[in-house]
Amino acid sequence: MKEKMTPKKAALLGAGAAVVYGFIKGKGIFNVPRFYDQHKAVENYLRTYHNGANHGDIIKTNDGWVCIVNINEEQILLNLQKSEDGAYIFSEEKLEE
Numbered sequence: 076m077k078e079k080m081t082p083k084k085a086a087l088l089g090a091g092a093a094v095v096y097g098f099i100k101g102k103g104i105f106n107v108p109r110f111y112d113q114h115k116a117v118e119n120y121l122r123t124y125h126n127g128a129n130h131g132d133i134i135k136t137n138d139g140w141v142c143i144v145n146i147n148e149e150q151i152l153l154n155l156q157k158s159e160d161g162a163y164i165f166s167e168e169k170l171e172e
Contacts, residue, residue, distance in 0.1 A: 106132040113140050113155055116163040120153075143170070 107114050110133040121128045121144065128146040130153065139156035150170040155163050 110135075110140065113163075116155060117142060117144075117153065120163075120165050 113133050117130055117133065121130065125144065125146050128144050130142045130144045133140050133142045133155075136154075139154060141152060141154050144151045144153045144167075152168040152170055154166045154168070156166075158164055
């Protein structure tokens with residue numbers, strides 16, 4: 076005999092699916108573990124070129140990764156690409172308000 080799905084079980088199942096989806100996509104608290112190497116590269120880059128700046132989540136693109144960096148009152152779009160030798164190549168684009 077099949078057991079009926081109770082609302083509590085359905086809610087737990089839905090919450091579990093959301094957590095797994097967030098982990099796979101690297102959203103929220105799962106962004107740093109998912110993109111650990113890229114976060115370290117961005118932090119090193121910012122320490123060198125924009126000391127004191129902070130950045131948001133890293134998002135995978137077709138040819139690399141991207142994140143938004145807050146520098147004082149400005150924001151830039153920071154693009155990362157990985158070269159064949161494993162080094163990261165950065166490019167910046169100022170975001171207009």
